[in-house]
Amino acid sequence: MITELKYSNTNTYLIEGTKGTLLFDTGWSGTFPMFCRVMGEKGKKVQDIDYILISHFHPDHMGIAQEIADQGATILVVDVQKDFIHFSDSIFSKEKNSTFQPIDDEKIKVISITESRSLLGTIGINGEIIHTPGHSDDSISLWLDEGFLFVGDLNPLYELEMHQGTEIGRSWNKLLALGPKKVYYGHAKTAVLEEEGTSNQNAQDNKELYALVSKIMKYIDKGYSMEKIYKKTSADMTFIEDVNRMYLTHQNVGVQGILDRIEIKNK
Numbered sequence: 339m340i341t342e343l344k345y346s347n348t349n350t351y352l353i354e355g356t357k358g359t360l361l362f363d364t365g366w367s368g369t370f371p372m373f374c375r376v377m378g379e380k381g382k383k384v385q386d387i388d389y390i391l392i393s394h395f396h397p398d399h400m401g402i403a404q405e406i407a408d409q410g411a412t413i414l415v416v417d418v419q420k421d422f423i424h425f426s427d428s429i430f431s432k433e434k435n436s437t438f439q440p441i442d443d444e445k446i447k448v449i450s451i452t453e454s455r456s457l458l459g460t461i462g463i464n465g466e467i468i469h470t471p472g473h474s475d476d477s478i479s480l481w482l483d484e485g486f487l488f489v490g491d492l493n494p495l496y497e498l499e500m501h502q503g504t505e506i507g508r509s510w511n512k513l514l515a516l517g518p519k520k521v522y523y524g525h526a527k528t529a530v531l532e533e534e535g536t537s538n539q540n541a542q543d544n545k546e547l548y549a550l551v552s553k554i555m556k557y558i559d560k561g562y563s564m565e566k567i568y569k570k571t572s573a574d575m576t577f578i579e580d581v582n583r584m585y586l587t588h589q590n591v592g593v594q595g596i597l598d599r600i601e602i603k604n605k
Contacts, residue, residue: 344376345369345376346369346372346398347366348399349363349524349525351488353482355462358389358460358461358462360388361406364402366397366401369402384411387406387410387411388412389461390406390412391467393489394476395419395425395426395474396474397426400441402439404439416448416469417448418469422474423446451469470509472509479492479509485520486520487513487516488522489521492506492509494529497594498510548593548597551597554567554582555581555585557571558581564578581596
């Protein structure tokens with residue numbers, strides 16, 4: 339069973355095996371009370387979590403790991419992540435974040451990639467951990483044999499074309515060779531792939547939409563009028579105006595940020 343826990347800006351997943359439970363990623367420091375509340379709302383107990391697996395040790399993915407571990411869970415650390423466990427400590431320190439609890443090195447369990455399948459098997463989860471650098475050197479993904487893939491902040495599939503030949507592209511090629519049915523992201527919406535027969539079309543649609551927004555943003559940077567952008571792209575004028583407004587009113591917003599805002603607007 340996979341339960342998505344919505345309590346912060348990071349997508350967190352509770353994965354229940356036949357013999358135990360694994361939490362994939364956590365939220366920013368300060369979100370522990372919200373985490374406990376949403377667990378209760380889902381009818382789950384924090385104390386029943388056996389392991390915490392962190393996709394990478396950036397602040398928004400490991401912020402409350404130790405607080406959860408203090409309730410009984412063990413933090414799993416893959417050997418390729420060992421040197422990054424305290425990467426975010428200085429960030430929380432500079433923010434003077436009084437709620438942050440650094441990970442206790444005495445209470446973690448370090449395993450190798452090759453040991454991951456056996457370890458997961460002890461809690462009744464069939465799968466393995468895969469090193470997928472690109473977003474960061476310590477990034478890992480979790481593969482479940484049922485066809486489910488948890489990738490943290492690895493760039494979404496609809497951006498894959500622009501990352502071919504890079505570390506991100508190589509990581510995705512390794513994952514796609516497994517034939518995933520669903521991809522669970524750290525911040526993007528879950529992607530449903532081949533299982534429902536819509537993956538190729540959805541992937542193509544997402545890729546084209548991403549490319550369109552990117553093109554509109556470039557034309558805005560060049561100072562083109564809305565009418566000229568319309569002639570250049572043949573896109574819906576309302577869509578062009580939405581992109582223009584969001585791009586100009588949200589500092590440092592990227593393509594995905596604009597797509598997310600448009601989706602929220604149209605709900």
